[in-house]
Amino acid sequence: MNNALEVINLSKKQGDFELKNISFELPKGMILGFIGENGAGKTTTMKAILNIIKKDSGTIKILGKEKNFEEEVGIVLDDSFFPEILTPHDINKIMKSMYKTWDEKMYEKYLKEFNLPKKKEVKTFSKGMRKKLEIITAIAHHPKLLLLDEPTQGLDPIARNEVIKLLQEFIETGENSVLLSSHITTDLEHLADYIIFINKGEVILDKTIDEILDQFGIAKCSQEELEKIEKKDCMKIYKKKYECEILVENKKEFQKKYKGITMDKISLDDLMLLMIKGEK
Amino acid sequence: MLGFIKKDLYMMKGNLKILAILFIIYIGFSLDGKMDISFLIPLMSVMLIMSTFSYDTYNKWDAYSCTIPNGRKNGVKAKYLTTLILIVVSALIISFFSVIFMNFQSNLDLEKIKTFIIESIIGSLFLEAIMFPSIYKFGIEKARIGIFMIIFGGTIFLTILSKIWNLRPIISTLETLDSLGIMLLLLFILLISFHISIHIVSKKEF
Numbered sequence: 001m002n003n004a005l006e007v008i009n010l011s012k013k014q015g016d017f018e019l020k021n022i023s024f025e026l027p028k029g030m031i032l033g034f035i036g037e038n039g040a041g042k043t044t045t046m047k048a049i050l051n052i053i054k055k056d057s058g059t060i061k062i063l064g065k066e067k068n069f070e071e072e073v074g075i076v077l078d079d080s081f082f083p084e085i086l087t088p089h090d091i092n093k094i095m096k097s098m099y100k101t102w103d104e105k106m107y108e109k110y111l112k113e114f115n116l117p118k119k120k121e122v123k124t125f126s127k128g129m130r131k132k133l134e135i136i137t138a139i140a141h142h143p144k145l146l147l148l149d150e151p152t153q154g155l156d157p158i159a160r161n162e163v164i165k166l167l168q169e170f171i172e173t174g175e176n177s178v179l180l181s182s183h184i185t186t187d188l189e190h191l192a193d194y195i196i197f198i199n200k201g202e203v204i205l206d207k208t209i210d211e212i213l214d215q216f217g218i219a220k221c222s223q224e225e226l227e228k229i230e231k232k233d234c235m236k237i238y239k240k241k242y243e244c245e246i247l248v249e250n251k252k253e254f255q256k257k258y259k260g261i262t263m264d265k266i267s268l269d270d271l272m273l274l275m276i277k278g279e280k
Numbered sequence: 281m282l283g284f285i286k287k288d289l290y291m292m293k294g295n296l297k298i299l300a301i302l303f304i305i306y307i308g309f310s311l312d313g314k315m316d317i318s319f320l321i322p323l324m325s326v327m328l329i330m331s332t333f334s335y336d337t338y339n340k341w342d343a344y345s346c347t348i349p350n351g352r353k354n355g356v357k358a359k360y361l362t363t364l365i366l367i368v369v370s371a372l373i374i375s376f377f378s379v380i381f382m383n384f385q386s387n388l389d390l391e392k393i394k395t396f397i398i399e400s401i402i403g404s405l406f407l408e409a410i411m412f413p414s415i416y417k418f419g420i421e422k423a424r425i426g427i428f429m430i431i432f433g434g435t436i437f438l439t440i441l442s443k444i445w446n447l448r449p450i451i452s453t454l455e456t457l458d459s460l461g462i463m464l465l466l467l468f469i470l471l472i473s474f475h476i477s478i479h480i481v482s483k484k485e486f
Contacts, residue, residue: 052346053485070349081344083291083335090290097283098348 003061004028004145004177005049010058012048019044019201022058026145026194029174031167033192033209034181035268037276041201042181043078046149049179050075063144071099074138078149078181080130084123088116088133099141107140114162127154135163139170146170146178152187160184164191185268189213195268199276212271217251218264220244229258236278247274284345284358285365288332295331299324307377317381321374321400322407325366329359329408333420343486352484356477359412360470367404371397398459405466409473416480 005026012019019041026032036042047053049060050073062069082091088111096102111118114132122130135151146167152160164187170176182188188195188209195212197205205212221229226237226244233254236247248254251263264270303320310317336342345351378393410430415423 047343047486050347052343054483068349070347070351073347075344075347077340077343077347079340079343081340083287083339083341085291085294085335086287090287094283094287094290097286 006061008059011056024196030193031178031191032194033188034196036198040198072144074143074146076134076138076148076151082122087119089118102141110136128159148180152184216266217248219246219248220262236274238274238278281354281357284355285362288362291332291335292328318396318400321370322404324370325404329363337420352481356481360474363408409469413476416477
């Protein structure tokens with residue numbers, strides 16, 4: 001079993017929205033970044049993986065198992081979920097009875113590291129503090145897979161950096177894996193090994209981060225230059241007022257073929273924008 | 281499951297102070313024997329457990345609980361057991377105060393205390409049995425209205441039914457049961473209620 005997570009042809013209809021045959025894999029020891037605009041289906045996919053909502057069809061395997069995997073999975077959902085009246089101290093006592101592998105010392109160590117008060121109610125916490133508490137709780141029972149939906153949302157740059165460091169430590173052993181959905185794509189550029197891009201309930205891109213950053217590029221040209229470029233060489237075209245941006249899948253070949261056209265490095269933000277707003 | 285019970289008990293701490301104040305005031309007014317304190321058993325247990333359902337919904341705990349080992353099943357088990365714990369604790373507190381009241385009230389004796397405590401426990405168990413599946417099915421807000429309608433509507437329905445139909449044989453059968461018999465019957469109803477709740481929660485999406 002080399003995959004921490006396998007999603008095969010996952011489909012789910014919810015009102016007007018539909019997940020359509022979502023398939024991807026997360027190899028062991030890797031971090032997979034799950035990106036897409038709001039309403040693209042990231043949270044629905046996460047919830048279907050975790051059986052919070054029922055899938056219509058498809059297969060989900062977590063650490064090779066289709067069920068009874070909960071002990072080995074750590075979760076952060078997009079919304080806060082700890083009852084506000086509880087304190088981190090209460091949560092420790094509760095989780096101790098819920099997970100066989102709950103590590104009280106580790107939990108308390110991270111509470112200190114993240115400056116979270118043990119005896120204050122969650123309702124007095126800022127959004128960032130709540131997220132930190134959720135992440136610590138997800139990690140403190142030694143899961144093998146972390147499923148994190150927007151874990152850095154609401155965190156200031158320092159706290160985000162702390163969380164990134166924590167996740168890097170988590171995968172250091174090579175046995176642990178992370179599925180991380182985030183709007184903050186700069187975090188993913190530093191962290192993720194793979195990127196899954198979902199749009200309108202469909203996976204539209206599944207690549208390693210190196211493939212994206214090394215091979216993809218943004219060609220910038222005028223309208224006249226665009227007319228000379230073959231459509232098959234353009235993944236997406238985004239027309240601005242004075243120039244056109246072309247998303248290119250193989251920037252080296254493109255530059256060989258079309259000399260004189262400026263080629264910019266791509267970021268995940270650019271990729272998202274061009275994939276969604278661009279035309280074919 | 282123990283974790284879920286702990287969670288529900290910890291969540292009650294905010295309401296305990298208010299409940300304790302109300303309890304003391306009511307006990308004070310009941311000293312002369314004109315007010316009955318036995319109804320505090322269902323009131324205390326129902327009020328406290330309903331507040332945990334509200335917290336769960338408000339804080340989106342239910343979705344998270346599905347990701348905990350055996351979360352769906354253990355969450356339901358814990359609610360039923362926590363309520364039973366609350367009923368027992370409330371009954372003990374009320375019994376304690378009732379025995380003290382015997383010193384002030386000439387019309388109160390141990391037999392009377394036993395009868396009204398058992399009646400209140402029966403009422404509490406019945407409420408639990410009808411409340412929980414409704415809460416799991418419709419959510420706490422709708423269920424609150426639903427429970428009121430069931431109790432209110434049920435009373436009207438039974439009144440009308442008794443005018444049309446002769447319910448005497450059913451009532452007579454029930455009257456032949458002693459407190460223990462009724463308790464056992466209620467525990468059986470609770471068991472059915474529990475299985476219905478488990479079925480609802482296992483299919484539910486959060």
